[in-house]
Amino acid sequence: MSGRKSRGRNVEDRLKDIQHEILVRIASGDALADVMHLLCTRAQEVAPNAICSVLRVDSSGRLRPLAAPSLPDAYSQGIDGAAIGPMVGSCGSAAYFGHPVEVVNIKSDPRWADFRDAALSLGLKACWSSPIKSHQDRVVGTFAFYFRRARRASSLEKRIVDHCAHLCAIAIEHWATQGRMRRLAYVDPLTGLANRALLAEKFPEILARASECSKEVALIYVDINGFRVINATRGHKISDQLLRAVAARIRTTCDDADLTARLGADEFLIVKTNSGDEAALAAAVAALEKALGKPYRLEGEAVVRIGVSIGISRFPHDGTDFDALVAKADAALAEVKLSGRAGHAFYTAKIDAEARARRAFERDVAMAVVAGQLSLVFQPQADASTCTVKGFEALLRWNHPIHGYVPPNKFIPAAEACGAIGDIGAFVLLQALEQAAKWPSHLRVAVNVSPAQIVHADFAHLVESALMGTGVDPSRLELEVTESLFIYDSETALRTLQKLKALGVGVAMDDFGTGYSSLSTLRSFPFDRIKIDRSFIEDMVSNKDAAAIVSTIMGLGRALGRPVVAEGVETEAQLAELQQQGCNEVQGYLIGKPLPIEAYAKVTGAAPAGETRITGGRQPSSSRSAVV
Ligand code: C2E
Ligand code: MG
Ligand code: MG
Numbered sequence: 001m002s003g004r005k006s007r008g009r010n011v012e013d014r015l016k017d018i019q020h021e022i023l024v025r026i027a028s029g030d031a032l033a034d035v036m037h038l039l040c041t042r043a044q045e046v047a048p049n050a051i052c053s054v055l056r057v058d059s060s061g062r063l064r065p066l067a068a069p070s071l072p073d074a075y076s077q078g079i080d081g082a083a084i085g086p087m088v089g090s091c092g093s094a095a096y097f098g099h100p101v102e103v104v105n106i107k108s109d110p111r112w113a114d115f116r117d118a119a120l121s122l123g124l125k126a127c128w129s130s131p132i133k134s135h136q137d138r139v140v141g142t143f144a145f146y147f148r149r150a151r152r153a154s155s156l157e158k159r160i161v162d163h164c165a166h167l168c169a170i171a172i173e174h175w176a177t178q179g180r181m182r183r184l185a186y187v188d189p190l191t192g193l194a195n196r197a198l199l200a201e202k203f204p205e206i207l208a209r210a211s212e213c214s215k216e217v218a219l220i221y222v223d224i225n226g227f228r229v230i231n232a233t234r235g236h237k238i239s240d241q242l243l244r245a246v247a248a249r250i251r252t253t254c255d256d257a258d259l260t261a262r263l264g265a266d267e268f269l270i271v272k273t274n275s276g277d278e279a280a281l282a283a284a285v286a287a288l289e290k291a292l293g294k295p296y297r298l299e300g301e302a303v304v305r306i307g308v309s310i311g312i313s314r315f316p317h318d319g320t321d322f323d324a325l326v327a328k329a330d331a332a333l334a335e336v337k338l339s340g341r342a343g344h345a346f347y348t349a350k351i352d353a354e355a356r357a358r359r360a361f362e363r364d365v366a367m368a369v370v371a372g373q374l375s376l377v378f379q380p381q382a383d384a385s386t387c388t389v390k391g392f393e394a395l396l397r398w399n400h401p402i403h404g405y406v407p408p409n410k411f412i413p414a415a416e417a418c419g420a421i422g423d424i425g426a427f428v429l430l431q432a433l434e435q436a437a438k439w440p441s442h443l444r445v446a447v448n449v450s451p452a453q454i455v456h457a458d459f460a461h462l463v464e465s466a467l468m469g470t471g472v473d474p475s476r477l478e479l480e481v482t483e484s485l486f487i488y489d490s491e492t493a494l495r496t497l498q499k500l501k502a503l504g505v506g507v508a509m510d511d512f513g514t515g516y517s518s519l520s521t522l523r524s525f526p527f528d529r530i531k532i533d534r535s536f537i538e539d540m541v542s543n544k545d546a547a548a549i550v551s552t553i554m555g556l557g558r559a560l561g562r563p564v565v566a567e568g569v570e571t572e573a574q575l576a577e578l579q580q581q582g583c584n585e586v587q588g589y590l591i592g593k594p595l596p597i598e599a600y601a602k603v604t605g606a607a608p609a610g611e612t613r614i615t616g617g618r619q620p621s622s623s624r625s626a627v628v
Contacts, residue, residue: 011046011156015163018042022167032175036067036168043145043164044070047157050145051124054132054168057084057095057141066141071122078118084139089115090129091142098139100130100158105150119146128153130161132168140172190240191247194261199269202259203322206273207315217315218275220285221329222250222292225307225342227266228487229516234304241298242306253288269326275314278346285310285344309336310344318347331355362418364400365411369420369427373399376431379594380603381446381565384575384583387591389603391444393480394432395594396424416452425453426462433470433477435597439604446478446508451488454481460499467503474504478528481507483515486524497525508565513549522560529585530557534568537588541573554581 018039025035040052053068053076061084065076082088084095093111094101103109104126106119119127124146132141143165145157153161186198194202210217224230224246231239243266250260250268259271270288275281289308296304311333319325332347334355345351368374378392398406415421429447436445453459467474479500485493497507508529512518513536522530532553539546550566557564566578569588578586592600601607 011160014046015160018046019163019167022171026171026174029178032171033066035171037069039164039167039171040067040069043160047145047160049147050153050157050160051147052164053091053144053146055079055091055095055142055144056172057139063088063092063095063142071146075118075122078115082114087111087113090127091144094129094131094142094144095139098131098133098137100128100161102152103127104152107150123148125150126152128158128161130158130165132165132172134169134173140176141168143168188262191244191262193247193251193268194259196261196263199259199261199263199271200322203271206259206271207320210273210315215274216276216281216317218270218272218281219313219315219325219329220270220272220288221263221311221313221326221333222268222270222288223309223311223333223337224266225309227306230304230306232487232490233516234302238298238302238304241302242296242304245296245298246292246306249291250288253284253291269329278314281312281314285312289344307342309333309342311336311347312344313347328352334358358414361411362414362420365398365415365424366418366420368398368400368411369423371401373401374424374427375399375596376428376435377594378435378597378600379587380592380600381444381585381587382591384566384579384586387586389443389591389600390585391446391476391478392436392597392600393446393448393587393594394428394435395448396428412450416450419452421450421452422456425449426466429463429466430470433466433472435604436472436476437470438606441473441476443604444476444478444506445472446480448480448510451481451485451493454485454496455489455492460496460503463500463505464503467505475506478506478508480510480531482510483518483521486521487516490524494525501526511567513553522556527562529563529565531565531567531587534588537566537568537574537578538570540577541571547577550578551581554583557584558582 021042022035022039025038036054040054043052044050051068051070053071054066056064056066058064063079063082063084065080068076079089079091082092084092086093086096087110088096089112090101090103101111103112106112106116106125106127112119126147126149127144128147129142129144131139132143134140143161145153145161147153186195186201187193188195206217209215224242227239230242234242243262247260247262247268250270254260254270255273257273259273261269261271263269272281272284275284289310292306292308296306298304311329311331313319313325313328313332315325318328328347331351331354332345335351336343336345375397376394377397378394380389381391381393382389396408396412398408398411400406412421415424432445432447436443439445449459463477463479467477481497500507506528507525508531509522509527510531511533512530514533515521530553532550536546536550536553540550541547554564563584565585565587566574566583567587569575569578569586569590571590574588575586575590597604598606
């Protein structure tokens with residue numbers, strides 16, 4: 001065996017060793033620059049006359065030094081950011097053409113014009129550079145051997161470069177994949193902001209640094225007011241653009257050291273790493289509110305204006321760990337939202353007490369069904385001209401062991417917030433149908449349903465099985481929904497409503513006229529009945545505008561062929577006016593208050609019909625009541 005051959009075999013073995021070592025390092029998750037540094041060092045041990053360098057080509061086609069252990073940093077910095085091209089040294093050209101480039105004499109080669117002085121000053125005379133290619137054949141970097149003599153690379157040196165370039169490709173691709181996975185795991189894809197996971201990971205570091213320098217850190221929780229409405233009325237495309245624009249504005253109001261994240265659909269969190277005292281922080285928050293409040297000019301000339309609600313907590317003042325501080329900023333935000341006014345609130349002990357009370361209230365609501373504290377009352381709905389009872393609306397009552405009677409307007413939102421609405425809604429539906437099963441078959445029963453119930457996958461199924469279980473004909477059940485349903489999740493809502501309709505169940509639009517876009521809601525689904533909100537009826541006798549709205553809704557109902565029910569009819573004057581306008585049905589204290597069903601025994605046939613049972617005609621108001 002000749003000496004040359006034995007040296008060649010030795011090199012092959014050494015290259016195998018290098019390969020093994022580098023692959024182990026890559027698999028262990030070492031930083032890319034460290035792995036490349038090691039590879040260069042090992043390559044130089046095998047090729048002692050070469051000086052090794054590895055560059056990465058970034059996504060914009062620029063060279064980024066990764067490792068060159070035997071060259072000074074200043075040399076690498078001189079190359080950093082250079083765009084690849086046909087005349088950009090050995091490496092820039094190799095990357096540009098995608099094949100190895102050999103420069104035998106840097107001094108005279110025109111491709112080295114821009115880098116010649118730097119190279120010559122270090123005694124670098126020749127350079128063999130090979131492109132590093134990904135498995136998709138894309139150039140992701142270069143691996144080069146410099147020589148101190150103007151000479152060609154030996155075939156062995158070329159072999160080493162080839163081998164190393166292949167290892168570099170594996171390392172760079174692995175690093176890029178890791179980066180992509182990290183971005184997916186830690187970055188919100190819509191806005192490019194951090195997500196909760198990244199925030200939670202970085203937070204301890206931020207607090208540790210702040211503690212060391214006695215700095216204050218603030219958590220600013222931002223929520224866009226009425227984002228659901230924007231989503232429902234302007235569509236997803238505009239809403240997504242808006243979220244991106246909001247994220248961009250948030251970033252511009254922050255310092256580089258601040259961390260910005262998107263936590264929910266329209267919820268953002270800013271961690272101000274050096275928030276200063278309360279006055280400085282308040283000024284920063286005011287600037288943020290001002291920036292976010294300016295109009296957004298989005299694609300297709302769309303202009304959107306938004307208001308935001310902001311909750312703020314501070315380290316170390318309000319807490320010392322991530323979860324506690326986020327919960328406190330969130331509690332302050334909830335306070336702003338519940339108060340019904342936009343703006344911002346700093347976390348305080350009072351807010352804490354209120355948040356705790358709210359949670360306790362939600363716990364109580366969640367327990368109310370099993371604790372047997374819920375019951376139904378029924379309010380008659382009558383023919384407007386004859387006042388004959390056509391059916392009853394079931395209304396929920398909660399007798400809280402401490403607070404006593406709690407109105408549904410207060411506890412239904414709490415039940416929605418804590419998820420108890422599912423059980424509560426099922427209870428109402430079943431109870432109402434069990435009652436209706438005992439009534440004469442011409443009487444309807446109306447049940448209110450929350451958006452949260454309707455968009456639940458099982459809702460249509462629940463209604464179907466409750467009807468089957470109680471034997472009530474589907475046409476006798478009417479579900480009352482409000483427009484907020486369509487803000488909530490309009491696609492799912494429509495699908496469910498269609499399923500319900502297919503079952504033969506009626507659907508009424510409740511509180512008509514109070515929503516954000518009543519007319520378009522009417523168009524989106526063929527409601528069986530329109531219920532004019534009480535507020536219009538209340539004012540219609542004394543206020544011309546309210547009267548005009550009522551008469552318009554009547555006209556709308558006639559044109560669409562949908563019966564109209566007037567809610568909250570309390571006086572004879574209101575009834576007379578409604579009769580004159582051709583209103584189909586009425587509901588209100590004048591006809592009957594919401595009461596336990598026993599109070600309407602004569603109407604439901606549970607007791608013999610008495611003289612005062614309303615059958616219409618111009619009776620005195622005292623006997624108009626359906627209560628007997
Ligand atoms: P709604 O469905 O519009 O119910 C009518 C409300 O107006 C009832 O209030 C009723 O007591 C009241 N009302 C009826 N006639 C008159 C009147 O002549 N004058 C006045 N001033 N008020 C009248 P209630 O029972 O407090 O219910 C309020 C709202 O709570 C309901 O509005 C409904 O949206 C919701 N709700 C009630 N029960 C349930 C339920 O079982 N499930 C769901 N999801 N929501 C319910
Ligand atoms: Mg209702
Ligand atoms: Mg109503």
